Amino acid sequence: MVKRKAIVHISECVACGCCIKVCPRNAISIPKGIYAEINRELCVGCGKCTKECPASIISLEVTES
C-alpha cells in the first residue's frame, strides 16, 4: 500500500509553528526553535500542514512500507 508522509525542507523553515497547530495527530514539534520535525510514526499524510505552512515548504512524499 502506498503511504504518504510529510517532509519539511528544513533549510527554508522559519519555525513559526503554523504546522503544529493544524496537525490532527500532534506529529509536529519544533524542539530547538530552528525548524519543524515530523514524527513519521504519527504522521498520516493528511496534508493539512502542507496547506497551512506559510512558506509552503512541507511536501508529501510517498514512502515504503
Next chain:
Amino acid sequence: MKRKKKWYDFLWIVSLTYLILGFFNILFAWLGLLCFFIPLLIAIIKGNKAYCNKYCGRGQLFSLLGGNFGLSRKKDIPKWMKSNYFRYGFLIFFFLMFFLMLWNTWLVFDGVKNLSTAVTLLWTFRLPWHWAYHGTLFSEGVAQFAFGFYSVMLTSTVLGILTMVLFKPRSWCVYCPMGTMTQLICKAKNRTTP
C-alpha cells in the same frame, strides 16, 4: 479529531485589543513592548520559539482572518520573500527604523524637537492621531515613544494583512522580524550547547 483549545489560543483577543486601545489612548502602545521582550526572553532563556509556536496573538489573528474568515487567497508566497536575503534584510531595515524612532523619542525627551502627535504608516505616511493623545505625566518623550511604537505595530499589521490577503494567512510569519530574530537566537544558542 481536533486539537483542544488552550487558554493561549485566545491571545489574539489581546492583540486585537491592543490595536484598538491605540485609537483611544496612545499611551497604551507601551504595552506592546511585551511582545518584544517575551519572545526574546523565551528564546534566550529556553532556546526555543514557544512564543511563535504557541502564544503569539498576532499570528493567531492572521490565521483567524485569513483562514476562518477566508480573507486570504492561500497562494504560495514568492520565493524571494522566503529567502534569507529578504528575511535578514527586512530584519536589519526594521531595526534601523526602530532606532530612528528611538532617536526621535530622545530628541523630544531632550526638548530639541516638539512632540508630533502622528502615527507614521509604512515609514512614510503620516496619519494625524491627535485624538488619542490626552497629555502625559512625565515627559512628552513618553508620548513620542508611544506614537513611534504604535506606528511600528500598525505598520507591521498592515503589511501582515497585505501578505495575508495575497498569499497564505500567516505569510507575515515568514518575514516577521521577531520571528527571524528569535530563530537566529535559537540557532546561536543551540550551536553552543548542542
